[in-house]
Every structure is written in C-alpha cells, then in structure tokens.
Amino acid sequence: MENVPYKIYLREDEMPKQWYNLRADLKTDHAPILNPATLQPVTVKDLEPIFCAEMAKLELNATNRFIDIPEELLAIYRMFRPSPLVRAYCLEKELGTPAQIYYKFEGNNTSGSHKLNSAFAQAYYAKEQGLTSLTTETGAGQWGTALAMACSYFGLKAKVYMVKVSSQQKPYRKVLMETYGAEIIPSPSDTTAVGRKILAEHPSSGGSLGCAISEAVEVAVANPGTRYVLGSVLDHVLLHQSIIGLEAKLAMNKYDIYPDIVVGCAGGGSNLGGLMAPFMADKLAGRSHPYFIAVEPASCPTLTRGRFAYDFGDTGQVTPLIKMYTLGGGFIPSPNHAGGLRYHGMNATMSQLYHDGYLDEARAVEQSEVFKSAVQFARVEGILPAPESSHAIKVAIDEALKCKESGEAKTILFGLSGTGYFDLSAYAAYNAGTMTDFIPTDEELAQGFSYIPKLPGIQE
Amino acid sequence: MENVPYKIYLREDEMPKQWYNLRADLKTDHAPILNPATLQPVTVKDLEPIFCAEMAKLELNATNRFIDIPEELLAIYRMFRPSPLVRAYCLEKELGTPAQIYYKFEGNNTSGSHKLNSAFAQAYYAKEQGLTSLTTETGAGQWGTALAMACSYFGLKAKVYMVKVSSQQKPYRKVLMETYGAEIIPSPSDTTAVGRKILAEHPSSGGSLGCAISEAVEVAVANPGTRYVLGSVLDHVLLHQSIIGLEAKLAMNKYDIYPDIVVGCAGGGSNLGGLMAPFMADKLAGRSHPYFIAVEPASCPTLTRGRFAYDFGDTGQVTPLIKMYTLGGGFIPSPNHAGGLRYHGMNATMSQLYHDGYLDEARAVEQSEVFKSAVQFARVEGILPAPESSHAIKVAIDEALKCKESGEAKTILFGLSGTGYFDLSAYAAYNAGTMTDFIPTDEELAQGFSYIPKLPGIQE
Numbered sequence: 001m002e003n004v005p006y007k008i009y010l011r012e013d014e015m016p017k018q019w020y021n022l023r024a025d026l027k028t029d030h031a032p033i034l035n036p037a038t039l040q041p042v043t044v045k046d047l048e049p050i051f052c053a054e055m056a057k058l059e060l061n062a063t064n065r066f067i068d069i070p071e072e073l074l075a076i077y078r079m080f081r082p083s084p085l086v087r088a089y090c091l092e093k094e095l096g097t098p099a100q101i102y103y104k105f106e107g108n109n110t111s112g113s114h115k116l117n118s119a120f121a122q123a124y125y126a127k128e129q130g131l132t133s134l135t136t137e138t139g140a141g142q143w144g145t146a147l148a149m150a151c152s153y154f155g156l157k158a159k160v161y162m163v164k165v166s167s168q169q170k171p172y173r174k175v176l177m178e179t180y181g182a183e184i185i186p187s188p189s190d191t192t193a194v195g196r197k198i199l200a201e202h203p204s205s206g207g208s209l210g211c212a213i214s215e216a217v218e219v220a221v222a223n224p225g226t227r228y229v230l231g232s233v234l235d236h237v238l239l240h241q242s243i244i245g246l247e248a249k250l251a252m253n254k255y256d257i258y259p260d261i262v263v264g265c266a267g268g269g270s271n272l273g274g275l276m277a278p279f280m281a282d283k284l285a286g287r288s289h290p291y292f293i294a295v296e297p298a299s300c301p302t303l304t305r306g307r308f309a310y311d312f313g314d315t316g317q318v319t320p321l322i323k324m325y326t327l328g329g330g331f332i333p334s335p336n337h338a339g340g341l342r343y344h345g346m347n348a349t350m351s352q353l354y355h356d357g358y359l360d361e362a363r364a365v366e367q368s369e370v371f372k373s374a375v376q377f378a379r380v381e382g383i384l385p386a387p388e389s390s391h392a393i394k395v396a397i398d399e400a401l402k403c404k405e406s407g408e409a410k411t412i413l414f415g416l417s418g419t420g421y422f423d424l425s426a427y428a429a430y431n432a433g434t435m436t437d438f439i440p441t442d443e444e445l446a447q448g449f450s451y452i453p454k455l456p457g458i459q460e
Numbered sequence: 461m462e463n464v465p466y467k468i469y470l471r472e473d474e475m476p477k478q479w480y481n482l483r484a485d486l487k488t489d490h491a492p493i494l495n496p497a498t499l500q501p502v503t504v505k506d507l508e509p510i511f512c513a514e515m516a517k518l519e520l521n522a523t524n525r526f527i528d529i530p531e532e533l534l535a536i537y538r539m540f541r542p543s544p545l546v547r548a549y550c551l552e553k554e555l556g557t558p559a560q561i562y563y564k565f566e567g568n569n570t571s572g573s574h575k576l577n578s579a580f581a582q583a584y585y586a587k588e589q590g591l592t593s594l595t596t597e598t599g600a601g602q603w604g605t606a607l608a609m610a611c612s613y614f615g616l617k618a619k620v621y622m623v624k625v626s627s628q629q630k631p632y633r634k635v636l637m638e639t640y641g642a643e644i645i646p647s648p649s650d651t652t653a654v655g656r657k658i659l660a661e662h663p664s665s666g667g668s669l670g671c672a673i674s675e676a677v678e679v680a681v682a683n684p685g686t687r688y689v690l691g692s693v694l695d696h697v698l699l700h701q702s703i704i705g706l707e708a709k710l711a712m713n714k715y716d717i718y719p720d721i722v723v724g725c726a727g728g729g730s731n732l733g734g735l736m737a738p739f740m741a742d743k744l745a746g747r748s749h750p751y752f753i754a755v756e757p758a759s760c761p762t763l764t765r766g767r768f769a770y771d772f773g774d775t776g777q778v779t780p781l782i783k784m785y786t787l788g789g790g791f792i793p794s795p796n797h798a799g800g801l802r803y804h805g806m807n808a809t810m811s812q813l814y815h816d817g818y819l820d821e822a823r824a825v826e827q828s829e830v831f832k833s834a835v836q837f838a839r840v841e842g843i844l845p846a847p848e849s850s851h852a853i854k855v856a857i858d859e860a861l862k863c864k865e866s867g868e869a870k871t872i873l874f875g876l877s878g879t880g881y882f883d884l885s886a887y888a889a890y891n892a893g894t895m896t897d898f899i900p901t902d903e904e905l906a907q908g909f910s911y912i913p914k915l916p917g918i919q920e
Contacts, residue, residue: 005472006538012465078466079550079842090539108568110844110879152839172632172884176844179835179887375639379612382539384570384636419570421881424632427639 007084008251015082016250017074018066020242022277023235023349025065025284030352031323033060034310039455042320050217050319052227054125058236067239073124076153080109080116081243085251086416090380092400099403101396102257103416104248104275105383110176113340113386113418114271115146115231118240122229123150132225133157137187137212139166139267140339140388141173142418143231148182158182161189161215165206166339170422187212194218194316208332209268209343214316232268233313233322233347241274248413249278259290259413261399265391266294266303266362267340269347275415276350276359283358293399294354294362295391297341297370299438300333302326303362305445308355309459311345311452321453324351331448334438337367337426338387340418344448363395366437370394371430374420386418387426467544468711475542476710477534478526480702482737483695483809485525485744490812491783493520494770499915502780510677510779512687514585518696527699533584536613540569540576541703545711546876550840552860559863561856562717563876564708564735565843570636573800573846573878574731575606575691578700582689583610592685593617597647597672599626599727600799600848601633602878603691608642618642621649621675625666626799630882647672654678654776668792669728669803674776692728693773693782693807701734708873709738719750719873721859725851726754726763726822727800729807735875736810736819743818753859754814754822755851757801757830759898760793762786763822765905768815769919771805771912781913784811791908794898797827797886798847800878804908823855826897830854831890834880846878847886 023029032041047056058067069077088101106114126134134156138144144160151158160182167174167186174184185191187207188198194214198205205211213230220228230237252258262279264272272294282288294303302325311326313319327333327344346354353359367387374390376397377383385393396414403410420427429435440448454460483489492501507516518527529537548561566574586594594616598604604620611618620642627634627646634644645651647667648658654674658665665671673690680688690697712718722739724732732754742748754763762785771786773779787793787804806814813819827847834850836857837843845853856874863870880887889895900908914920 007472009469012467110838110842116842149839149842153842172881172888175884175888175891176881178891179844179884180839378570379609379640382570382576382609382613384639421632421636424635424639428632428635431635431638 004087004255006089007086008254009084010082010247010250012078012082014250015077016243016246018068019239020246020277020281021062021065021067021239022242022273022280024063025281026349026352027284028352028356030348034321036321039458049221050228052122052126052131052229053129055122055236058239059234062239070124073121076120082247083108085248088381091377094380095397095400095404097400097404098407098409099400100409100411101400102413104244105416106244107383107386107416107419111142111146111149112421113142113146114241114244114274115143116149117243118231118237118270119146119150121240123147123154123156126156126227127154131156131227133159133223134227134229135159135216135220136229136231137161137209137216139163139209139342140386141166141170141422142340144177144182145173146231147229148177148180151182152180159219160184161187161212163187163207163209163212163339165335169337169425173422187215189215192218194318198315205332206335208315210315210329213314214318217314217318232270233345235347235349237270238273238277238347238349241270242277244274244415245277245279248275257411258288260410261291261293261412263293263295263392263396263399263412263414265341265388265415265417266296266346267388268343268345269350271415271417273347273350280353280358292359293395294359295395296362296364297338297391298364298366299440300327300342301364302344302346303354304364307449307452308351309452310455313345322348324348325354326452327445328448328451330451337423338391340388341391365391365394368430368435368437371427371435373397383416384420385416386420387423389415389417464547464715466549467546468714469544470542470707470710472538472542474710475537476703476706478528479699480706480737480741481522481525481527481699482702482733482740484523485741486809486812487744488812488816490808494781496781499918509681510688512582512586512591512689513589515582515696518699519694522699530584533581536580542707543568545708548841551837554840555857555860555864557860557864558867558869559860560869560871561860562873564704565876566704567843567876567879571602571606571609572881573602573606574701574704574734575603576609577703578691578697578730579606579610581700583607583614583616586616586687587614591616591687593619593683594687594689595619595676595680596689596691597621597669597676599623599669599802600846601626601630601882602800604637604642605633606691607689608637608640611642612640619679620644621647621672623647623667623669623672623799625795629797629885633882647675649675652678654778658775665792666795668775670775670789673774674778677774677778692730693805695807695809697730698733698737698807698809701730702737704734704875705737705739708735717871718748720870721751721753721872723753723755723852723856723859723872723874725801725848725875725877726756726806727848728803728805729810731875731877733807733810740813740818752819753855754819755855756822756824757798757851758824758826759900760787760802761824762804762806763814764824767909767912768811769912770915773805782808784808785814786912787905788908788911790911797883798851800848801851825851825854828895828897831887831895833857843876844880845876846880847883849875849877
C-alpha cells in the first residue's frame with residue numbers, strides 16, 4: 001500500500017460506461033410511487049406531463065442492474081470526469097490516526113459539486129426528446145448551477161426556483177447561473193399559484209426545497225415544450241450519481257483497497273446513494289460488509305427523527321407520493337447554511353435500505369461542529385469544502401479519531417461532494433463565532449408530521 | 461493524435477522534481493537589480509532584511525539551469541498537482557476551427573490559481589529559516605489566498621495588504637483568507653507610514669499593487685521574525701512557476717504534441733513566465749520556434765505602451781530598482797476587474813525576452829471583449845475562468861479563428877491560470893451590459909512615467 005498516490009485518477013478509457021441501478025438489487029423493493037389522485041402506482045403516462053419521457057421510464061421501469069451511458073454523454077462527462085479519489089495523507093497526519101482516509105472529490109467543476117453528473121444526463125435526454133425548456137428548484141445553488149451549465153451546453157432554457165433564504169445568503173450563485181443563461185426566481189414567489197398561496201400564509205417565509213419544487217412543477221406542467229427536472233430524491237438521479245461510487249471503487253481496486261466505513265452526507269440522497277451504490281451492492285450480495293453512515297444536519301433530521309411513510313415530495317402537494325423517511329412536506333427547516341441538506345424527505349431506495357438495516361446508521365450533527373471540521377480539513381487538505389460535504393468530513397474525522405483510540409487501521413471512504421466558494425457568508429459567521437445551531441423541538445417536528453397525508457387503506 | 465484524451469494528467473511520479481531557471485538561458489542576461497541608495501547591484505545581504513534568505517539567494521545567485529524542489533515540498537505539491545493539460549475539444553467545435561487548442565488549467569485548488577506553486581515554496585523556506593510571520597500584498601486575492609493557505613499549513617502568521625478596490629469588489633476573498641487564519645488589511649491603510657502618505661495625497665485612492673507592496677515591505681522590515689514575500693515579478697517566483705510549463709511540456713510529449721503558439725496573460729509575469737519557460741528554452745536553443753504572445757489589459761498596458769527602464773517595484777519607492785517594462789511606480793490603473801493584472805511593471809527576465817524579440821508579441825485587449833470570450837469559454841468548456849486568465853482565452857480564440865480563415869491546423873497552448881468564483885461582481889456587470897472599458901490617455905501615461913527615477917549615469 002506504500003505506493004498509493006495522493007490522488008488516484010482513472011484514465012478516461014477506464015471510466016464506467018454504464019450506470020448502476022441500485023434498486024435492482026434491493027432485497028425488498030421499495031413501495032411503488034403512487035398517483036395521489038388514484039392512490040394507484042403511478043404510470044409513465046402519469047409522469048410524462050411533468051418529467052422528460054426517458055426520466056419517467058427510468059424512474060418506474062428500470063429493472064436492469066446496469067444501464068448504458070449514451071456515447072455523447074460519455075464524451076461530455078470527460079469535460080469534468082473522472083474525478084479524483086484522494087488519499088487524505090495530510091488529514092491522517094493531522095489527526096494522528098492509524099486509519100486510512102479516502103475521499104471522492106466531486107467539486108472540481110464549475111457547478112462545484114457532483115450535481116453536474118445528473119444535470120448533463122437530464123438535459124441530454126430533454127434535448128433528445130425535442131424539449132426547449134427545463135424548470136427546477138435549487139437550495140444551496142449547486143444543482144441550479146449544474147442545470148444552468150447543462151442547459152447552456154444543449155441550448156435549452158433553464159428556469160430555476162431558488163430557496164429564498166439561500167438566494168439571500170448567496171447572491172453570487174445567482175450571477176453564476178445567469179452567466180450560464182438561466183433565469184433565477186427566489187422561492188416562494190408570486191409567479192405561481194402555489195407560491196402565492198404559501199406567501200399568503202407565511203409572508204416572511206425563507207422558503208424550502210419543498211416549496212420551490214411545487215413552483216417549478218407548476219410552471220413545467222403549464223408550459224409546452226417544458227418539463228421539470230430534479231437534482232436529487234428520485235431513483236433516476238441516484239442512477240446517474242452511481243458514477244461517483246463506480247469510479248471510487250475502480251480507483252480503489254487499482255491499489256487493492258476496500259472501505260471498512262463509507263460516509264456520505266444526506267439531503268435528498270443523490271450524493272449519498274451515488275457514492276454508496278456499488279459498495280452497497282457488495283453488501284447486499286454478501287461479498288463484503290462495509291459499515292454505512294448517512295450524516296444529516298440536526299436542523300433537518302429526516303432519517304434520525306423522521307417517519308417512514310408515504311409523503312409528497314413537495315410542500316404544495318402537487319407531486320406523486322413516495323414511501324420514504326420524511327419530516328412532512330410542510331416542514332420548513334430553520335436556515336441551516338447547508339442548503340442542499342434542507343429537504344424533508346429521502347430517496348425511496350436509500351430509505352428502504354435504512355429501514356432494512358443495510359444502511360447501518362444515520363447520524364445528525366450540528367452545524368458549528370460541522371464547520372469546525374470543515375476548517376480543520378481545509379487547512380491541511382487545501383480544499384474549502386461545501387457545508388453539505390462537511391457533514392461527511394465531520395463524521396469521517398470522528399471515526400478516524402475512534403481508530404486512534406482503538407488502534408484500528410480502518411479504511412474510511414467519504415464523499416467530498418462539493419466546494420464552499422459560495423458559502424463564505426457561513427464561514428464568516430463561523431470565523432466570527434456568531435454561528436448558531438438549530439435543533440427542532442418535538443412540537444416543531446409534530447407540526448411537520450401533520451402534513452404527512454392520511455391515505456385510506458395505506459396509512460392512517 | 462486521435463487518442464489525445466480531454467485531460468492529460470501526469471502520474472505523480474512523473475511530476476518534475478526540479479524547477480527550471482529560465483534566466484540561466486537568456487542570450488543577454490537582464491540588467492542587475494540595483495540598490496537605490498548606492499545604485500550598485502543589490503547583494504543578498506541588502507535583500508535579507510526584506511526577503512527570506514533562500515529567496516534572496518535564488519533571486520540573485522541562481523545560475524544553475526535546474527534547481528531541486530525539496531522533498532517535503534514535492535509531497536505538498538501532490539496535494540494539488542499535477543494539474544491537467546486540457547484539450548479544448550468543445551471550444552474547437554464551438555469555433556469550428558482546425559486549430560488544436562490546449563490549456564494548462566491551474567485553477568483546481570482552493571486558492572483558485574497557479575499562485576499556490578510559489579506560496580508553498582516561499583512558506584516552506586520561511587519555516588526552514590525559523591521565521592514566524594510573512595507579509596505580502598494581493599490584488600485579485602489569488603496570491604493572498606495562496607499565501608494564507610501555505611502559512612496555515614506551516615503554522616506561520618500571514619498579514620496581507622489587499623488592494624482596496626479589489627477588497628471592495630471581492631468581500632468573500634477576505635473571508636476565505638481569514639478562514640485560513642490570515643489578517644487582511646485594505647491598502648492604502650493607516651497602518652504604515654507609506655500608506656498614510658498615499659492616503660494624505662490621494663484620500664479616495666482605490667490602491668494599486670504598487671502601494672500594497674510598499675506597505676507590506678515596511679511592516680516586514682520593522683518586525684523581527686517577519687519577511688516580505690511576493691507572488692510575481694521576481695525571478696525566484698518565475699522559477700517556482702516553471703512547474704506549469706514543465707508539466708505542460710511533459711504532458712504534450714506523451715502525445716507527441718508541440719505548440720505553434722503559446723499564449724499567457726501578463727501581469728507581473730509569474731503565470732506568463734511559468735508557462736512559457738521550457739518552451740522558451742527550446743527557442744533560445746534553436747530547437748523549436750513557437751510564437752509567444754503576452755496578453756495584457758488595455759487599462760494597464762505595461763508591455764505595449766510602457767518603457768524599458770529601471771524602476772521601483774512599488775509606489776512608495778522602498779524596493780530595489782529593476783530594469784523592466786514599466787508604466788511608472790506611481791501609475792494607478794483604473795479599476796479593471798482583472799486585479800491580478802493591475803501592476804505597473806513586468807518581471808525582468810520576461811522584459812528582457814520581450815526587448816530582445818524572443819517573446820514575440822504583446823497584445824493589449826479591452827475587458828468587455830475579454831469577458832465575452834470568458835463567457836463563451838465557460839459555456840462550452842464548463843469552467844468559469846478568472847478575468848486575468850480570460851485575457852489569454854480571448855487571444856487564443858482570436859488565433860484559433862485566424863486558423864479557421866487560413867485553414868491552418870496550428871497547435872495553440874494557453875495558460876488558464878485560475879477560476880473566477882470571486883469575480884462574479886464583474887460577471888454581473890458584464891451580464892447586465894454595464895461593464896466599461898478603460899484606456900489610459902497619453903497624458904495619464906506621461907503622469908505615470910514621471911515616477912520613473914532619473915539615475916545619474918544609468919538613465920536620464
């Protein structure tokens with residue numbers, strides 16, 4: 001193992017040519033997505049007014065374990081992939097741990113995160129279908145930027161509903177997306193019926209991903225040639241993001257490395273599931289037994305304090321129903337700086353894996369601890385991490401310090417999903433000692449749960 | 461050439477283990493740096509109160525063509541190097557040019573540019589010498605960030621004088637440097653005698669690199685255990701930056717590629733000289749004849765409209781005298797957004813090469829054209845470039861379009877020295893159509909030239 005370099009890059013001809021469909025290997029398939037009007041499993045036809053046709057098919061009908069990445073898309077991926085798998089030698093030395101720490105770094109592209117993997121895929125299929133315009137929501141802005149870049153590349157219009165509190169915290173995110181030709185609207189807005197309704201009820205609302213999704217879906221359905229795309233939560237997004245884990249595993253194979261612990265930050269599940277997918281496949285098949293940890297903000301504790309139930313993906317209750325861990329579509333998280341993790345739900349496949357115990361543990365952490373780890377990491381590894389990714393850093397460091405106590409030389413893999421160049425107002429608050437933590441009370445959670453629908457014969 | 465990948469990475473064990481000293485191969489050595497008090501060539505002893513001892517020695521006494529990179533520094537370089545050499549397939553397609561365009565991309569690190577190459581080197585030698593603190597100036601903030609990162613790594617204090625107009629344009633740069641533990645002072649400031657003098661004469665001054673240097677030098681000389689470090693202009697910085705060109709050449713060698721045209725943006729010369737160095741060595745030795753183009757902002761036209769004369773490196777006239785192209789140390793450029801190019805002078809070695817015709821051409825371009833090229837590049841290559849680097853992009857595109865007209869399949873190499881994440885106020889101005897161009901009048905230049913010292917027996 002002496003010869004492991006600081007960064008392991010695959011050659012371009014070694015990059016995966018297929019995505020991996022984790023759902024195909026589930027021991028217990030997750031419950032079907034339901035049409036809220038009929039409470040029957042949703043059909044491709046139901047979804048087609050909202051989503052690109054190919055995305056609807058992938059979401060509902062993908063049963064193959066591996067799905068080809070189109071040739072043109074493979075060429076585009078080479079603009080920003082393969083991403084490096086980094087051996088955190090400097091962090092290991094700083095911690096004095098016998099653990100070997102690796103991270104898959106997805107931040108070396110202008111969107112600043114892994115989101116570009118799915119944005120280019122979804123824009124590609126939209127272009128193939130002859131669509132002219134896409135709508136979406138964004139929290140931290142990484143998904144919005146990724147979609148703006150992909151739409152710019154394919155000559156599609158992009159309309160991005162950005163969670164209002166994030167748009168205020170990150171004015172330059174807006175400029176970046178506009179530089180790529182996208183139109184940005186802080187959400188809730190008065191441009192949609194659902195936005196106006198939310199504003200009427202909560203005039204000072206800072207918004208949430210759930211609200212922004214409702215607005216973006218409403219606009220997509222109402223306009224010809226337009227569809228809605230989503231950067232997380234759905235299985236087809238996880239499919240695109242499986243390239244993270246596939247590359248990580250191939251890079252590790254080169255040096256005969258295998259993780260004992262896999263750590264990912266948990267928002268809607270795209271980075272989490274993408275990183276874990278091929279290692280989870282090994283666990284499901286009994287080939288190996290890595291320990292999986294999902295890390296979420298204590299301010300939005302979907303897995304650790306949420307319910308496993310059918311719920312809407314949005315606040316306005318316009319989406320299909322997904323059986324998932326949820327805090328309730330009406331749960332508006334306090335303005336945690338990790339905007340990308342401020343979502344009430346979790347991907348259905350990852351929810352099922354957590355429910356069934358294959359995703360071993362979810363851990364909720366407070367943001368001031370997260371930023372402490374982020375700064376420690378930045379100073380020795382030379383990368384300013386995104387607040388979202390820093391949730392994984394915090395737990396990777398904690399696990400490495402446990403190894404220091406126990407003397408175990410475990411191999412820890414975590415996902416460094418993005419960079420924090422647009423999160424410097426949060427870093428400024430941390431530097432100034434004015435960062436506060438937010439933990440919802442049981443009453444606040446109960447308020448969120450009240451939005452989870454009662455479905456006769458399915459859930460009360 | 462069919463098999464050239466999108467990104468050519470060297471393996472870590474292929475990375476250069478020596479820097480290349482371009483000065484050693486000059487046909488006519490540049491004039492010696494002078495002590496302004498004696499008008500005699502400056503000695504290491506003269507420089508030691510200002511600079512780290514090893515930097516002073518490298519600056520004055522380096523005659524070897526190759527100089528070993530210390531082992532510990534090689535290990536640190538692996539945190540963020542090798543950097544990719546990118547084949548701009550998407551840009552070529554967009555332009556419809558037969559030219560083959562390559563760029564060496566130095567922006568994939570948190571400082572956002574090539575500056576980290578020299579920052580880590582200088583901080584390493586400072587630590588070796590037992591110093592405790594470093595002072596410097598920064599314009600765009602890339603050098604300041606790089607030095608903050610390097611000082612943080614080695615446990616040194618960093619005090620950064622940031623050109624006031626840049627600090628106003630880029631508030632988050634300050635936060636980023638502070639996150640790495642640096643102290644940031646907008647310049648001109650009242651913390652130094654020279655700053656107070658400049659403020660008294662020009663109370664509303666937006667500052668310049670020349671002013672900020674004066675302040676940083678004053679503080680370094682006045683405080684024990686403290687030295688001044690510079691991110692450009694001097695030969696030892698070019699030496700460190702030669703790793704850019706050395707890596708680019710090794711990467712090209714792998715695929716039997718050699719540039720017909722080499723384009724770099726020109727501020728103080730660090731990126732320009734670093735990229736060009738090994739190719740210039742070939743030209744000086746008659747082994748090849750690439751055409752070299754230095755691109756500077758029309759608002760700060762050092763090479764195209766400056767004088768080749770001895771001048772101070774700063775505004776306060778506290779530095780040694782360098783024979784270089786200069787607009788005069790008192791020239792305060794208008795607030796062009798490319799803060800890293802707002803310097804009145806140019807490295808002596810690069811000045812000599814331009815004077816002697818080996819650096820074939822300098823071209824001044826206006827910033828609105830530069831941003832037009834930057835956005836075109838960002839949309840197809842997926843990287844948001846720094847305004848400084850975008851000067852090189854603009855000319856690379858122009859040259860590729862000339863190839864389209866002539867039908868020539870030239871190979872163009874340019875330096876993409878950094879990213880523009882902290883330049884979004886400039887992009888916002890460009891997007892809004894409110895960006896203006898600045899071209900100094902002959903009278904304004906004459907005003908600057910009046911600061912060039914008259915030196916009895918040397919220059920009148």
